[in-house]
Amino acid sequence: GAGVSQSPSNKVTEKGKDVELRCDPISGHTALYWYRQSLGQGLEFLIYFQGNSAPDKSGLPSDRFSAERTGGSVSTLTIQRTQQEDSAVYLCASSPRTGTYSYEQYFGPGTRLTVT
Amino acid sequence: AQKITQTQPGMFVQEKEAVTLDCTYDTSDPSYGLFWYKQPSSGEMIFLIYQGSYDQQNATEGRYSLNFQKARKSANLVISASQLGDSAMYFCAMREAGANNLFFGTGTRLTVIP
Numbered sequence: 001g002a003g004v005s006q007s008p009s010n011k012v013t014e015k016g017k018d019v020e021l022r023c024d025p026i027s028g029h030t031a032l033y034w035y036r037q038s039l040g041q042g043l044e045f046l047i048y049f050q051g052n053s054a055p056d057k058s059g060l061p062s063d064r065f066s067a068e069r070t071g072g073s074v075s076t077l078t079i080q081r082t083q084q085e086d087s088a089v090y091l092c093a094s095s096p097r098t099g100t101y102s103y104e105q106y107f108g109p110g111t112r113l114t115v116t
Numbered sequence: 117a118q119k120i121t122q123t124q125p126g127m128f129v130q131e132k133e134a135v136t137l138d139c140t141y142d143t144s145d146p147s148y149g150l151f152w153y154k155q156p157s158s159g160e161m162i163f164l165i166y167q168g169s170y171d172q173q174n175a176t177e178g179r180y181s182l183n184f185q186k187a188r189k190s191a192n193l194v195i196s197a198s199q200l201g202d203s204a205m206y207f208c209a210m211r212e213a214g215a216n217n218l219f220f221g222t223g224t225r226l227t228v229i230p
Contacts, residue, residue, distance in 0.1 A: 031216075033216075033217060033218075035217075035218075035220075040222075041222060041223075042120075042207055042220035042221050042222045042223055043161075043207070043209075043218070043220040044220075045217035045218070045219070048216040048217055050216070056216045056217070059217065089159060091161065093161075104151060104163040104166060105163070105218060106163070107153075107160060107161035107162075108160070109158070109159060109160045110159050110160070112159075
């Protein structure tokens with residue numbers, strides 16, 4: 001079946017511009033996560049959605065970052081007034097359910113964001 | 117304090133040999149899960165193996181096994197019979213029962229030498 005898809009795969013933007021990154025999770029997965037991976041680093045949690053519950057935004061680094069998930073499926077991560085330190089790979093993951101720590105997360109291929 | 121520590125930035129192994137990638141973790145939550153992911157140069161994170169904190173036996177998945185030492189808070193990944201395709205970054209991760217997300221280590225780059 002189809003995995004997690006993300007678009008665009010690459011995005012180059014000028015400092016100060018806004019960008020939108022899209023994630024389409026695996027069908028039927030109720031949990032959706034966004035992570036950021038800076039060059040040579042591990043993954044940093046950004047935000048988590050579960051069904052219709054309020055999202056866990058505890059990982060968002062600043063108020064320039066926001067995300068929404070429409071209809072419990074597709075999610076968009078928006079970065080306003082991009083800065084050079086926002087350059088990273090943004091990874092989306094989904095999971096079949098939550099409430100337990102045992103379900104692995106399935107990752108998309110990521111969006112490589114470069115802010116010039 | 118770091119929740120996941122991977123002390124080996126890079127490792128080399130001869131093809132067909134076994135290799136152990138180290139991972140230690142820090143948590144006060146009695147319920148947690150430990151995961152290993154592989155990230156090839158293509159960038160996608162591939163799930164390899166899972167170990168629950170209450171699991172009595174070490175997890176195994178094909179050539180992958182997890183050496184789980186709960187008292188030492190370590191969850192080392194063992195890859196047997198290494199193949200050239202195993203060359204990649206490997207990340208250890210943990211999810212606590214009280215958290216929504218995975219905490220990742222900084223990864224180990226494994227290079228398999230023919």
